[in-house]
């Protein structure tokens with residue numbers, strides 16, 4: 001069992017993704033790790049792929 005990191009930041013625009021909350025705007029349920037994001041995920045702010053999300057906490 002792996003711990004889910006709390007917060008990721010988009011390197012391009014600074015968008016923050018909080019794993020505890022998920023992101024209902026893009027249909028990501030709470031406690032979803034970025035590694036589990038669908039291939040088609042894009043940053044809601046700048047359209048970057050999930051490769052641009054960096055774990056910061």
Ligand SMILES: [Zn+2]
Nearest residue numbers: 010013043046
């Ligand atoms: Zn972004």
